[in-house]
Amino acid sequence: MPISTLARLTKLAPLPRSFYSRDPRLVARELLGKLLIRRGGPRPASCAEWGEGEDAGAECENGEYGEPSLLAGRIVEAEAYLGVTDPGAHAYCGLTARNAVLFGPPGHAYVYFIYGNHYCTNVNCQPAGDAGCVLLRALEPVCGFRSMAALRGIRGFASDGALRPVQLRQLTSGPGRLSQALGITRERDNAKDLCSPSSDLYIAGDGSPVPEISATPRINVTRAPCDEWRFVIPGNPFVSGPRTARALK
DNA sequence: GAGATGATCTTA
DNA sequence: AAGATCATCTCC
Numbered sequence: 001m002p003i004s005t006l007a008r009l010t011k012l013a014p015l016p017r018s019f020y021s022r023d024p025r026l027v028a029r030e031l032l033g034k035l036l037i038r039r040g041g042p043r044p045a046s047c048a049e050w051g052e053g054e055d056a057g058a059e060c061e062n063g064e065y066g067e068p069s070l071l072a073g074r075i076v077e078a079e080a081y082l083g084v085t086d087p088g089a090h091a092y093c094g095l096t097a098r099n100a101v102l103f104g105p106p107g108h109a110y111v112y113f114i115y116g117n118h119y120c121t122n123v124n125c126q127p128a129g130d131a132g133c134v135l136l137r138a139l140e141p142v143c144g145f146r147s148m149a150a151l152r153g154i155r156g157f158a159s160d161g162a163l164r165p166v167q168l169r170q171l172t173s174g175p176g177r178l179s180q181a182l183g184i185t186r187e188r189d190n191a192k193d194l195c196s197p198s199s200d201l202y203i204a205g206d207g208s209p210v211p212e213i214s215a216t217p218r219i220n221v222t223r224a225p226c227d228e229w230r231f232v233i234p235g236n237p238f239v240s241g242p243r244t245a246r247a248l249k
Numbered sequence: 250g251a252g253a254t255g256a257t258c259t260t261a
Numbered sequence: 262a263a264g265a266t267c268a269t270c271t272c273c
Contacts, residue, residue: 117268
């Protein structure tokens, strides 16, 4: 990645609130190919263990003392959840303390803790009162590989911290993984306005071409199995789920 | 690569 | 008790 990429990424504006104020199935489709961006986060303690070498994302770790200045990944998999009418959605049971963000205005982050181990990151959709949202399920890392690996607790195989293809995929392939890779937690990010220019977490388009899109049933949603509201960029190796050795290359 | 299992939070 | 998950372990 050229040095200019970071400069370009830092200038991208967050998607407007009107983007999210629509049917989550439409929002989920159109989020594919967009960039999820974390900027200015604190340097994770584990970064201190990393050497001085370069890796694929090193150009973005150019803050003072090597502090990561920007983490970014391209959205390659997302799922739509409707509001109180969707048996698979958290909003199905109505307003609770946990899901209150879903009933508020669009463009805000809904982050929840799942299975006692992981965070999942969603964007609230539709006008206030309608509880639809989109779950971000996988990213293709674009910027900040080394910091993501540190946040994920993944060590590269070489002295310079370079990542194997398998390790690269482990950074952000899955809703819990991508949340950890960008340092997203409920405490830090739930209810955050992703449309604010001052937000340290937001989604932006970078003018790249609209990708091919496939629809499938949602993952691990047993209460409403008859849907096709999971959207992926077919063939992208960062889409979650089992990979063949061939696909990993 | 595939299948089983544990972690241990939140809600019903 | 089950869940919008993942790492680790086992045996291919």
